[in-house]
Amino acid sequence: MCLAIPARIIDIDKQMATVDVGGVTRQASVVLLPEAGLGDYVLMHAGFAISLVDEKEALETIRLFQQLLDGMPGDDSGSAL
Amino acid sequence: MPLPYLDEFRQEAHVRVLMEQLDEHAARLSKPVRIMEVCGTHTMAISRHGIRQALPKNLRLISGPGCPVCVTANTDIDAFIEMALMPEVIVATFGDMLRVPGTRMGLAEARSQGARVQVVYSTLDALRIARDNPDSTVVFFGIGFETTAPTVAAAILEASETGLDNFMVMSAHKVVPPALAALCGTPELAVDAFLCPGHVTAIIGPGAYEPVARDFGIPCVIAGFEPADILQSLSMLCDQVAEGRAEVELQYTRGVRPDGNPAARSMIEKIFEPGDAEWRGLGIIPGSGLAIREEFAAHDAARHFEVDVSYSREPKGCLCGAILTGQKIPRDCPLFGKSCSPDHPVGPCMVSSEGTCAAYYQYEI
Amino acid sequence: MTQELVAQLFGKALSNPILDRMDDAASLDIEGRIAFTVDSHVVSPIFFPGGDIGRLSMTGTINDLAMVGARPLYITAGFIIEEGFLLEELVRIVASMRDAADEAGVQVVAGDTKVVERGAADGVFITTSGVGSIPDGVRISGSNARPGDIIIVSGTIGDHGATILSKREGMDFEVELQSDCAPLGRLVEEMLAASSGIHVLRDPTRGGVAATLNEIAVSSGVDVEIEEEKIPYRGEVRAACELLGLDPLVLANEGKLVAFVAENDAAIVLETMRASRYGADAAVIGRVAEVESSRPRVYARTLLGSRRILSMPTGEQLPRIC
Incomplete structure (x- = not known):
């Protein structure tokens, strides 16, 4: 339905930002996400930032995965992030 | 180079343990459960990571109507192609649409007949093409759902504010909640739970699915797109079914705010108004489309160009409608594997490389 | 840009004893089995990071020869050039063909150019064919894969x-x-x-x-x-x-x-x-x-x-x- 990728804002000038995805950069509009600022991770869809990536929530989700992994008997293959 | 917020959700150890968790949770189900992944991007991710093949035996995933390519009706595709064939027109489109067949031809074929077709990544690129070609009219094919519609609305607004009169949009945009409600109202719907689209929800907010859960008693989980997200979401859906609950739950907490994205929604409302829309396979669903408002008529290709698509019709014999509602499987279709194949797709479910028919085709022919 | 000018340019840049003879065809001494192939090259953009259509037209054909185990030896090149294409760009393209030939140890032994009307081509198209020699005992083919490989x-x-x-x-x-x-x-x-x-x-x-x-x-x-x-x-x-x-x-x-x-x-x-x-x-x-x-x-x-x-x-x- 909609491909959106976490991208980091590395430059911002009013409604246009430069975003970076793993070494690939492009211009992205932040007109749909006025709260976006320099250094933020945003979800980019078709050249527009559509949502902030919530770091706290992301870490919480990962913590749950890790808990599940730690709870596995006899499995110590889990690695911390 | 790491890709933050993607790689963490693909870690093998996490994915494996979430798979085991899913096996345990699915074991608590008293009967087989059919889960519809509403969104085409979920379909792609499920296929790419081999999730369908790894599922517990009593879970089945059904691909829903959330692939913009798949549900765009032939009348819209034909109209866009008619515009593409006009000498003064450059059409701009997302790459997804290029291979989709219309009644007489697809865009790729129109291009080989001389149509100027430009594939773009973003409406920002389409605006630039319009600026660079002042003597031509650039028509952008507005497809997609609430995630994509605001990006197209923003382009129309910019064209309007900067006097870029040669930029137009043909809107075939659709919105998800009315379609889900229509789907739920189908008596033959054979779906027990919905895996809901994370990025549409980033715009419309989780509340949009409340009627589905409340009125139709179908559990909903809003999911992210990485394998860990999808597996966790499937476990959550199993729990709801096993416990007899039907709620809207959010797995994709890092990408979706409780109120969605109000700025994006008001951008949609500023430019578009609700209208009826024809969905391939599902028919006309009232209030499920987005038409360009009168105020922005100057940028509305449908108003500007008179095209005759009375010849337009849906492919005969195609069962995609029944497949999209989970009532039929591709094998039931008389065209499947015969006149309809990935090289020559007839119906929408074969068009998208990961549509239900295309996925079946790979395994069964 | 005239055909003669282009021919001169190529002759000079790609010079080697066989090409320099300017005969109607190159005569070549090759031992044993030969590999022989052809490939046409159309790329947009013509210049890109890491190469251009010239380098690509050489490596494409050299690699096709190598993929049957042959030692690439000789290349011929045919150019379709759109009228108005910049001479200096052509010079760059031919220079990178020369570099690729030197890198791979092959020679361009014959060439042809045609200039066509504007719009009849997109910049420049290059077709190269190549000959290589296959060492004794080498049998490489796409049909030779075996279980366990x-x-x-x-x-x-x-x-x-x-x-x-x-x-x-x-x-x-x-x-x-x-x-x-x-x-x-x-x-x-x-x-x-x-x-x-x-x-x-x-x-x-x-x-x-x-x-x-x-x-x-x-x-x-x-x-x-x-x-x-x-x-x-x-x-x-x-x-x-x-x-x-x-x-x-x-x-x-x-x-x-x-x-x-x-x-x-x-x-x-x-x-x-x-x-x-x-x-x-x-x-x-x-x-x-x-x-x-x-x-x-x-x-x-x-x-x-x-x-x-x-x-x-x-x-x-x-x-x-x-």
């Missing part, structure tokens, strides 16, 4: 395809990426010297590794199974593919090969490849199995441990939003 790729996948895509009109991506465009004749020579157990060689150009593996599976009547985690990618290629919704396995490569090698020889072939500048990132990515269902298939093992079918890509690779 180990599959090795010579380096990172998708560099060329991602580079070209990022430079296409309407895309507007900035990325520090270069096409991998390179002649592989010397790498193959070294591999053949190290092992007599090389069954298949193929350069995964259009359609990428996915197309190549499917072609070989069908030609040889075998199943192919690769492990996704083992495929080498540059980070930027991976990122570009995530952004554009593309599978790097379908992106074109112009300086990579896929080798199917007898299991016992896999280690020595891998070591030989890694010692070459053209194979430094070589990696084992999978193996060959007996056909298990109704027809030969290519499977990719995912991080879930399940298998997906890697199908033959259809049509051009386009960015998608869904």
